Amino acid sequence: MRTTAPDKPKRESSTRVTRGAGAKHVYETLRQEILTLQLAPGVPLDETSLAERFVMSRSPIREALVRLSADGLVDMLSNRSTLVAPVKLEEFPRYVEALDFLQRINTRLAAKNRTDEDLSTMTRLALAFEDACDAEDHFLISATNRDFHTAIAAAGRNPYLAKAYERLLDDGRRILHLHIDYVRQSDKNNLLTQAHFDLIEAISAQDVNLADRLAHEHSKQFHDGFRRFLKAEYTQDFEFELE
Structure with a gap:
């Protein structure tokens, strides 16, 4: 690469x-x-x-x-x-498959088991992520995103699933850094900070099915954004007129 x-x-x-x-x-x-x-x-x-x-x-x-x-x-x-360590792009489909599963199950458990203190922590971290995006601080963007989802996992009260999820979140931070500028500059994919607050609302309402669906959509946004980055065409500076 x-x-x-x-x-x-x-x-x-x-x-x-x-x-x-x-x-x-x-x-x-x-x-x-x-x-x-x-x-x-x-x-x-x-x-x-x-x-x-x-x-x-x-x-x-x-x-x-x-x-x-x-x-x-x-x-x-x-x-x-x-x-x-290399970033193994050939393993990206399997990575997202695992991420989606653990993201969904931990979010479902959070919707079932969350406390008011958990919700306060999630809200604080969602706001920190929003501030990091506004500041365009790439390290803080990936760090606060990881911390937000870690807080969801902690609210699920299953330390084994939470630990596995945290490792995947850490593994994905370099992938996020690879395409973070592209995501920010896209009109359709501006990191979607609102998605975190939507997750908090579903977890707060203890709507397990909605939390599951939103978690899956969040995984898909990450997957689709990185695929678009890999397929992006930068051809505007390489146009030639053929005689």
Whole structure:
């Protein structure tokens, strides 16, 4: 997959973080850079270079990379090299299939089991997502979208289904970043922030069937938006007159 060449990450300040926070700092920084595609799929992550960048020993670097590997964001190879995990576009249909199932079942359970506190949390996060869209902050858009749907899953009161759903939401954040500009610029697909509030209304009314239908439509919007992005034709600058 071809991506725009990312800017080279800047070397961190020479001010050292505390030893206990070192791995956490590296993990959170690299995670954000991977999710926003600043670190493109397939880019090597060299422990020595990262230790120099973050001004710390290789031990916390290694610990951070292990955590990122557990998240599925990096691949640690047998020769001890580490690469940013690829975005496997060929698996997108199976991904959406799983996402749709878990999105629907968690939303159905939320409509059945939600509390007033759950509804307040969902509303707060839906508003945060709306603010992120207005600010055109791509990282916050994907983060608040993930947090909103995680709150729905928590309201369902099934931690096993919620955990599986959260992993899929995280896996999909790089896919969202790939086409987020295209979605925002489309008259028909402006991220549809209203869809989140529609979900909240259905969950609040404990209308399980409506919540299910809206969750499925939400999955379909994500699926269709990404397909349109892949099929988009940018031919306006390549028109030639044939003699």
